[in-house]
Amino acid sequence: MSTKEGLKLDPGTIPRRKRASVCKCFFFTVAVTAIFLVGVRVVSILSTFRNDLMHPHKWMYQSATLDELEDPGSVVRPLVDRTQAFDIVATVWIRAEATSQIKEAVPPKEVPLFSDTVFQGMTLKDKWAYNEVNLRIPTKVLNSQKLSNMDLRATFALIPNSPSLLEYAVDYSTWIPPSIPRLSVRPLDFPQGSSVKEPSLIDEIIDAYAVNVPLIILKDIKNPCGIRPPSVGEDVSPKDNNDDGGSMEEPTSIPLKKKEPWVLESHPFIVSRSHIRVVDFTMLLNRKAFNQKHKELRSSSCGQGKDVGPKWRKCVPGTYLERGNWETQVRLGILDKSLSKNRTEWAYAPHLSAITNSGPLDLIPVPVNRRNCPTNPLAGNVPIIASDFVNFTWKISYAGRTPPKMTLGNMLSVIGLGKPINMTGTDYEKASHQSEIEVLHALHGQWHHEGSHPRRKATLIASRYFIRFICKVLAVLYWYTLMTTAGISIPGAVLISLADSIKYALLIFHDENSKKSSIPVKIMWSALFSDFPVPALMLKAVLGCSLAWWNGWVPIITIWPASHRERSSRRMDSRTSWIAMALVYLSFAGLYYFLSPGEFDLIPSKGYPDPDPTEPSMISKLEPFTGAPVVWTGQIFQLLLNYRSGTFAGMYKIQTYLTLAISIMSITLRTPIAIGTSPFQDAFTLEILLEFLWAAALAWQAATFAGIPQNFDDLDEE
Numbered sequence: 001m002s003t004k005e006g007l008k009l010d011p012g013t014i015p016r017r018k019r020a021s022v023c024k025c026f027f028f029t030v031a032v033t034a035i036f037l038v039g040v041r042v043v044s045i046l047s048t049f050r051n052d053l054m055h056p057h058k059w060m061y062q063s064a065t066l067d068e069l070e071d072p073g074s075v076v077r078p079l080v081d082r083t084q085a086f087d088i089v090a091t092v093w094i095r096a097e098a099t100s101q102i103k104e105a106v107p108p109k110e111v112p113l114f115s116d117t118v119f120q121g122m123t124l125k126d127k128w129a130y131n132e133v134n135l136r137i138p139t140k141v142l143n144s145q146k147l148s149n150m151d152l153r154a155t156f157a158l159i160p161n162s163p164s165l166l167e168y169a170v171d172y173s174t175w176i177p178p179s180i181p182r183l184s185v186r187p188l189d190f191p192q193g194s195s196v197k198e199p200s201l202i203d204e205i206i207d208a209y210a211v212n213v214p215l216i217i218l219k220d221i222k223n224p225c226g227i228r229p230p231s232v233g234e235d236v237s238p239k240d241n242n243d244d245g246g247s248m249e250e251p252t253s254i255p256l257k258k259k260e261p262w263v264l265e266s267h268p269f270i271v272s273r274s275h276i277r278v279v280d281f282t283m284l285l286n287r288k289a290f291n292q293k294h295k296e297l298r299s300s301s302c303g304q305g306k307d308v309g310p311k312w313r314k315c316v317p318g319t320y321l322e323r324g325n326w327e328t329q330v331r332l333g334i335l336d337k338s339l340s341k342n343r344t345e346w347a348y349a350p351h352l353s354a355i356t357n358s359g360p361l362d363l364i365p366v367p368v369n370r371r372n373c374p375t376n377p378l379a380g381n382v383p384i385i386a387s388d389f390v391n392f393t394w395k396i397s398y399a400g401r402t403p404p405k406m407t408l409g410n411m412l413s414v415i416g417l418g419k420p421i422n423m424t425g426t427d428y429e430k431a432s433h434q435s436e437i438e439v440l441h442a443l444h445g446q447w448h449h450e451g452s453h454p455r456r457k458a459t460l461i462a463s464r465y466f467i468r469f470i471c472k473v474l475a476v477l478y479w480y481t482l483m484t485t486a487g488i489s490i491p492g493a494v495l496i497s498l499a500d501s502i503k504y505a506l507l508i509f510h511d512e513n514s515k516k517s518s519i520p521v522k523i524m525w526s527a528l529f530s531d532f533p534v535p536a537l538m539l540k541a542v543l544g545c546s547l548a549w550w551n552g553w554v555p556i557i558t559i560w561p562a563s564h565r566e567r568s569s570r571r572m573d574s575r576t577s578w579i580a581m582a583l584v585y586l587s588f589a590g591l592y593y594f595l596s597p598g599e600f601d602l603i604p605s606k607g608y609p610d611p612d613p614t615e616p617s618m619i620s621k622l623e624p625f626t627g628a629p630v631v632w633t634g635q636i637f638q639l640l641l642n643y644r645s646g647t648f649a650g651m652y653k654i655q656t657y658l659t660l661a662i663s664i665m666s667i668t669l670r671t672p673i674a675i676g677t678s679p680f681q682d683a684f685t686l687e688i689l690l691e692f693l694w695a696a697a698l699a700w701q702a703a704t705f706a707g708i709p710q711n712f713d714d715l716d717e718e
Contacts, residue, residue, distance in 0.1 A: 089115065091112055115187050133396065172329065173328070185210040219266065268365075320410075327351070329348060357440075412443050457674050476534060495637070499626060544562065603684035649707070659695045
């Protein structure tokens, strides 16, 4: 063997593996440990949240049955169990005309307008019970300048059918201090027409855990007079700020506040729909733990312990998560046959609550003229022709809710109730808001229409939002980690990114509230939490830009030369005629300019009035030329390149399937499959059809063509 051949076979000196850096090893260990600890903490928080949701107040549970206990007095049992039938009595009260104003010391005198049993033979397991009551309400009291939402209210009392534990009651304790007068629950002559009788102990207990529901909401309307009234500074008009967002839980009293009535004026509206819920909870509770929470609540309720003494208007019921079933405690005397005398046992009352948030179509304007307009009213406002009575149908529903459903429904409703009711809005806006409210009410077991599927609709809407978020994350990851533009249509990506960037810029700077908001904060928010990172990353990828540091501290932008495979892809992409693509763009521009696919209904909507014509904004004027037509043209560039190359690029394949799923959900939400017999059905527009066809084409290409490998093997520079 020659020396030359030996040199070829000799591998030479093999370089030793470099010694690992101690600092890098240390930081890597710290990072892994920190991630592990954070993960453990997150899992612990989620586990605690799940346990609190599935079993609220679990620390109070007694892990035994009533038969296993030696001393039944050591636990608190449910006054109403799952086999106990009961009736629900509704009473409507109105403030007496002689009472000119509400005093803090005592409740106002009230007159019952209706009192009767609205649901019979109910149990905690029953759902979707519904009834209607025709009411005739006098309007003289509602014409007062000093009006509270409790001037017209309803009470709901749960009366167990005989036999029941209530028949063994000997005493009770409630969360309201004895020194505070209480609002009436049922008239003394209940049922109406019977002789007047003093309430018994059983009646007092039933009234103690009853629930009050205001039937008046004060909402802002346009000034019906059309002019600024005189003596503005002396006018006091109440403002209802209880129902604009927040929880759908128990009602609260509304304080009177001064406002500027010549711009907007509060007008009384009657709530024509009420939903009553009873928590389906029958676990045994530890007597000591129960008594401790009951005493704490009793000593701190109704404003006790504050600078101002307790008052009846501050006796606001709490949520189930806050108070559970320990608002009312009943002492029972049950005969012990072995001792031939009564033994003491304890029971907790059921937790009743009501949904107080109503949709705009559930609010009936009271025909009163509280402004005494000197001129004719403006057209289109709430009628101010005075009438002595207002007739309406009061819709009442009932559902038993398990603690997890009750708690979860309250949490989810808080998320979706940030939008206030605008009674000065258009009919279309009111119908749209009503549709949203009906979906939220379904979280509490309330169905507005028989045969509708609001929870199915809510599930589809929530799933669609979640999948859209996943698609945004996938798009950011795709363009951020893209190593080669082979298979990417450069003109298409540039068109899409520029169109989206212009759209976001217009949304940020052309804002009606731009003077009040901070532009830098909005830019940062859009850059981090909206779709804006995607077009920015697209431009960075297709231009081959990267950030480098000159002298270690000066940032500079460098552009990498294209590889052989990228140049080949661009040559294939250049086969697309720019004249043809210009015609495609002009076709889409004409389509969006003349037809507006987002408003062109292939299947018209149902239940929504036509929107009122509005002055088009700058964004809407530019949309037919700089928005969707440009994006559609760029997407067609990418579809054609995928077809010619026989490969798929532009997004992850999984994202195409998710995009198709979103499109199918959007179509399903406009069919009876999702909404059932609901009177509200969104229109199936031409734009939804175009999005479905595009998503289907992408999904077909993703399933048929091979993907582009993301590696450096072919990033050679020739």
